[in-house]
Amino acid sequence: MSDVMRAPYVLEYGYRRSTGPVIGQFLTALRDGRLVGGKTARGRVIVPPTEYDPETGDAVDELVPVGDAGVVTTWTWVAEPAPGQPLARPFAWALVKLDGADTAMLHAVDAGEPSRMKTGMRVRARFRAERSGTILDLEAFLPEQAS
Amino acid sequence: MSGPVTRFKSPVRFVFDVPAGPTVSRFLAAVAEGRLFGQRCPTCAKVYVPPKVACPRCGDPLSPEQLPVKETGTVTSFCVVNVPYEGQTMKLPYVYASILLDGADIPFPHLVDAEPADVRMGLRVRATWSDALGPTLESIRAFVPTGEPDAPFDAYKEHL
Numbered sequence: 001m002s003d004v005m006r007a008p009y010v011l012e013y014g015y016r017r018s019t020g021p022v023i024g025q026f027l028t029a030l031r032d033g034r035l036v037g038g039k040t041a042r043g044r045v046i047v048p049p050t051e052y053d054p055e056t057g058d059a060v061d062e063l064v065p066v067g068d069a070g071v072v073t074t075w076t077w078v079a080e081p082a083p084g085q086p087l088a089r090p091f092a093w094a095l096v097k098l099d100g101a102d103t104a105m106l107h108a109v110d111a112g113e114p115s116r117m118k119t120g121m122r123v124r125a126r127f128r129a130e131r132s133g134t135i136l137d138l139e140a141f142l143p144e145q146a147s
Numbered sequence: 148m149s150g151p152v153t154r155f156k157s158p159v160r161f162v163f164d165v166p167a168g169p170t171v172s173r174f175l176a177a178v179a180e181g182r183l184f185g186q187r188c189p190t191c192a193k194v195y196v197p198p199k200v201a202c203p204r205c206g207d208p209l210s211p212e213q214l215p216v217k218e219t220g221t222v223t224s225f226c227v228v229n230v231p232y233e234g235q236t237m238k239l240p241y242v243y244a245s246i247l248l249d250g251a252d253i254p255f256p257h258l259v260d261a262e263p264a265d266v267r268m269g270l271r272v273r274a275t276w277s278d279a280l281g282p283t284l285e286s287i288r289a290f291v292p293t294g295e296p297d298a299p300f301d302a303y304k305e306h307l
Binding site: 006018019028084 | 151152153154155156157158159160161162163164165166167168169171172175176233234282
């Protein structure tokens, strides 16, 4: 018997993370089907909100609604999605600057094929019917003309 | 669910495909037949169960000859597991021990099926095989006490 055996070995850490007050409110809003950003003292709106203004270090405690559509500022195509990624079919990772926001957030765009992706294109959020308070409550963004 | 979100799950998962290599594969094939063997270092004469490709001390390839080892052995060290963790299959508390098989020079870890309070260094044990044999050390269900007198410390002090 000279066959070399192989076996899967799975190493998994089942982390549960605490959200903190600001991301907690962002995820709570997502669960309720809404998007919010953090408004800094200088009036910039950060999405997703951070606890502190990245420019000044001041606390960000005012959350404001932002639109559920926005503009793709940059993107890359995922031809072969890996397990655990937002979509099982090919999709784009994109930075999306939502209407009313001054920063872009990373999420998936369900465009079907890369020829439908373009920097500057408008996309709209598609929420899941069943939501639990995670970033994937926002299932993906869709090209706006197709939504 | 309508209260504020304060926590979320963020599991980290690594899936490896591990090749056993020819040496360990031969050993696991024997285990699947309910058989154990060791291999000897030609330089220091120590017998390794499970066998390795080379002697960790001398660096020399082990002799290919498959040396029979007994299914009895001695507990050289042990711990009592009292802490639950995800994926655990044993009922707490249970005993995980280093077991030096008779004829081997290096202990290997396995379960001891006994009351934790009854397990001690020097305890003599015997392998009990699972009903379902396969190419895994889980083919040995556990080691159980033989009832023999304990091995004297001198008998295993070189193998801790």
